[in-house]
Amino acid sequence: MTSVRTTHVGSLPRPESLVRLMYDHQEGRGDPAELEAAVGDAVHDVVAMQHTAGIDVVSDGEMGKPGFVNYVRERLGGFGGQAPPWSIDDLDAAPELAVAQYGGEAGAHIMPANCEGAVTYEGAAAVARDIETLKLALDKTGHDEAFVPAASPGCIATGSPNLHYPDYDSYLDALADAMAHEYRAIVDAGLLLQLDCPDIPMAGHTAFWCRDEVSRRGLVGFAERHVAAIDRALEGIDPSRVRLHLCWGNYEGPHHLDAPLAELLPTVLAGRPTMISFEAANPRHEHEWEDVRDLPVPDDVVLMPGVVDTLNNIVEHPRLIAQRLQRYVDVVGPDRVIGSTDCGFGTFVGFGRVGAQVAQMKLRAMAEGAALVRA
Template sequence: MTNNRILTTHVGSLPRTQALIEANKKRYQGNISEDEFNLVIEQSVNEVVKRQKEIGIDIINEGEYGHITSGAVDFGAWWNYSFYRLGGLEMTDEDRWAKAEKVRSEPGKIKLTSFSDRRDRALFREAYEDPDSGVLGNRTAVGNPVFAGPVTYIGQSQVQRDVDLLKAAMDKNGVEQGFMAAISPGSAARLEDRYYHDEKALLNALADALSIEYKTITDAGLILQLDAPDLAEAWNQIHPEPTLSDFQDWLQLRIDAINRALVGIKPELVRLHICWGSWHGPHTTDIPFEAIVDQCLQVNASGFTFEASSPRHAHEWRVWEKPGRLKAGQKIIPGLVSHSTNAVEHPQLIADRIVKFAELVGPENVIASTDCGLGGRLHEQIAWAKLEALTAGAAIASKQLFG
């Protein structure tokens, strides 16, 4: 909070410019040089930072424009970038989103099934398979790699480029605070493991590799946002539904891996993003926030972003009614506009939501945000209109809270 007002931010992915979409496709096809590609990214980053500043977003990013997307421009792109930054991977033609493999877990032995075998999808099979239902949105099928050797980090030049471009654009536009998203070890571990055959060993190797990316971001004075949908979304990817105890044990391995990767990084430069997946599905099999929130708060971070406006999770503001749940130095960054609906939230509704959270944890501990990334989930016009509504709602709430 600065100058007695509620700050605003978002979760990361923003609508890509047409030039960047075309450049990604050309890069995937081998029809553009690295210098030409980087020039398009630079121009696009300058544009997206300028637009965020004009709208009034306080804590901005580069739209995740530097995250190479295998030619895809949709929600599947959020983790594809890591395929180009981790060594030890071997590309396949298999798409984990389309793969129909059915993996079954046993008590005490959780295994993730394929994305298309999720329990929510099984309950609403017809809706998921109807191309006109709008459930999955526009998604490009791409091959996914597998872990075939020791995990290393090979993305130093890419993350340094992203950091440099964001910092330059911030300086040019007079922006003080910026963040950059990076995949969590547990989310990266959802690729098939053909090398370690040991869950903890893979998570530790990923933590050690990704810590290089994390430190590059925070050493530049930027906030690191850890994208960790595995902490909530994975519950739906387990057949049959596990016991809560088994899932919490599985979850703890991922929390521990995150903290291993954050050794030496100040918590005030870290925020954790928790979500139940970005696809526009029913989400009837999502795990309740109450079941995982305390474990998530174990992460050595100062900020925690989470869905708070989607029709499936808007009621879960109640988790913050428990006294002492939020520790000193920790802030909540609730989503006040949803990526799962085309309706643009009214600023007064956003303000009401902000005030509700502020009354529970204190206005100094609330930053207004979005449920999830908006790029690829919504039409460009709608996505930017939601961010405009967010800043307008924060202004109303600030006046109500501080006068």
């Protein structure tokens, strides 16, 4: 029987020493050589951890990035200044949760930028360094399959206000053309590319600077435009080497305003990427396997349901993980299901309720659960 394989979304808990060094770097202080050495050590350790836990497709844990999207301010020309933070509608019902998660030092270091000029890609050296560091860690562990996350054009656009381009479409296309260089570098290096796309599900319940675009186009129309930007950026890239991650926000909150997966998934399935990651473990979205079952999933699509929650410290039982995986195996078969996490464990530096030890336990449980499905 074909094995059900395992992976995760990308970011993993960073060592506290690395968190401090990254904060210094963001503030324009510290020794770049010291930071680079610390990143290399952290990537080696985190790849070894995933290998030991039994994860099939690993990542560098985003150890060298301050966050899954704000890292681009150092890789894109035309960005600068300090953008205002976005707010999340469902947290209005629980403001204490917003303060607890975003009100401290970690929240102050998200530091999104504005688009103040023509967008250009200036990150060739940085992405090459990411690739080399990850490959060295893979060689040391003997692991042979890995992915690198990167922000999607829409993810960048929603978080960084446009102060330069005449309209949203021009801005989005400029981002797609610039980030295409990073995407190609990752795939050309023999690694899988993951595009982080929280912009698509979160557009319905988040006060991004471009909320009027969501209102004008509608949630599905907004998603279609962002998928079109992804397809533009992936021109000439093998779609089977690309994963797309959907997320409603990796934060503790009611999530009672989350858009249904069934409303957005057909648009995503029509795009180029053939591996689709989505939340399927947390109590707001676990039930949506029934919607996936009832949708026509193209024959070339691999489903990557989250079967482990990244926002609590309870380690899922392997049998529960196997049950969650089995639902999707019954829909598309075991060779088209890869078990994953709902989101990352450390989306921004200093963020994350789950520490490194529990994250490793959760990944191990996922591997054990996948083994039960194989049996």
